[in-house]
Amino acid sequence: MSDSPIRVAVISGGRSGEHQVSRRSASSVLANLDPARYRPEPVLITRTGQWVFGTEAPVSVFEAVDRLRTVDVIFPTLHGPYGEDGTLQSVLELTGVPYVGNGVLASAAGMDKEFTKKLLAAEGVPVADAVVSRSTDLDGVPAEADLHRLGLPVFVKPARAGSSIGVTRVTRWEDLPAALEWARASDPKVLVEAAVPGREIDLAVLEHPDGRLEVGPPLEIKVAGERSFFDFDAKYDDPDTIFEIPARLDDTVTAELADLAVRAFRALGCAGLARIDFFLRDGVTPVLNEINTFPGFTQVSQYPRIWQAAGLNYPALLDVLVANALARRTERSGGREVGVGATTR
Numbered sequence: 001m002s003d004s005p006i007r008v009a010v011i012s013g014g015r016s017g018e019h020q021v022s023r024r025s026a027s028s029v030l031a032n033l034d035p036a037r038y039r040p041e042p043v044l045i046t047r048t049g050q051w052v053f054g055t056e057a058p059v060s061v062f063e064a065v066d067r068l069r070t071v072d073v074i075f076p077t078l079h080g081p082y083g084e085d086g087t088l089q090s091v092l093e094l095t096g097v098p099y100v101g102n103g104v105l106a107s108a109a110g111m112d113k114e115f116t117k118k119l120l121a122a123e124g125v126p127v128a129d130a131v132v133s134r135s136t137d138l139d140g141v142p143a144e145a146d147l148h149r150l151g152l153p154v155f156v157k158p159a160r161a162g163s164s165i166g167v168t169r170v171t172r173w174e175d176l177p178a179a180l181e182w183a184r185a186s187d188p189k190v191l192v193e194a195a196v197p198g199r200e201i202d203l204a205v206l207e208h209p210d211g212r213l214e215v216g217p218p219l220e221i222k223v224a225g226e227r228s229f230f231d232f233d234a235k236y237d238d239p240d241t242i243f244e245i246p247a248r249l250d251d252t253v254t255a256e257l258a259d260l261a262v263r264a265f266r267a268l269g270c271a272g273l274a275r276i277d278f279f280l281r282d283g284v285t286p287v288l289n290e291i292n293t294f295p296g297f298t299q300v301s302q303y304p305r306i307w308q309a310a311g312l313n314y315p316a317l318l319d320v321l322v323a324n325a326l327a328r329r330t331e332r333s334g335g336r337e338v339g340v341g342a343t344t345r
């Protein structure tokens with residue numbers, strides 16, 4: 001790196017229901033990029049798809065591509081459709097500028113829960129049983145045989161959305177049509193998934209500039225009160241939600257989770273970072289729930305919390321991610337090593 005500050009375009013907003021969550025993530029990134037090393041430049045994508053550089057007038061995506069070619073690295077902090085699903089990444093590929101995080105294929109596959117499951121199952125990674133319901137299906141309701149196989153309760157969720165938006169826990173089959181309709185407000189393709197009773201554990205995977213993958217200490221989510229699952233309010237607005245780091249697990253379970261997290265990261269062709277969410281069935285057997293190719297990135301979000309617990313503070317985490325993006329400009333050779341919960345300095 002030269003002595004000149006690295007120009008970093010931090011992109012936020014977007015057209016998804018997670019627009020405001022994205023802006024929170026971007027605010028944390030902008031506040032923690034070391035001003036001695038970086039020159040951050042905020043870029044907002046409005047809810048209608050226009051691009052705003054700083055306080056300037058909005059421009060189209062085509063003009064934005066040219067503007068982005070003037071920076072050194074791009075840090076996309078969008079969540080959900082149009083931002084975390086490969087759409088934005090395809091635009092960033094047109095700029096030729098290195099960008100933080102996952103590419104087009106990993107982003108698209110990670111956002112679509114149907115194909116995430118198919119790719120992971122093909123690699124032998126355990127996933128929860130589920131069926132897909134499309135609006136074009138007869139009555140829009142899965143076949144009775146499939147529902148009988150899943151059993152109750154089930155979770156009904158949009159196939160391509162995040163932050164638990166549109167998710168319902170169904171305990172009676174007569175409530176299924178309303179849950180499907182609620183999920184389809186976010187995505188016409190809906191997943192009906194068998195519930196996995198057990199503990200909820202998140203793992204953070206970080207790729208270093210040399211290609212080495214590191215897995216942070218496991219985080220356990222404990223929701224408060226009468227909540228039946230980790231919903232949107234529990235994620236962002238409930239101060240009683242508990243994140244325990246490290247989760248109290250046997251060493252063998254921690255090692256198995258770390259191995260599965262790395263296998264999932266590689267199966268989707270991820271780059272830079274990912275948060276891998278698991279359930280521990282009956283507190284013992286791992287079942288992968290989903291992959292977040294750009295997880296929440298406020299200072300209190302799970303991913304930065306995990307690395308803080310591992311000894312890597314938020315500004316240092318940003319350093320690794322930017323350095324990794326810059327390093328990916330050239331092909332790397334050699335194998336990757338995996339460290340679990342180690343401090344990286």
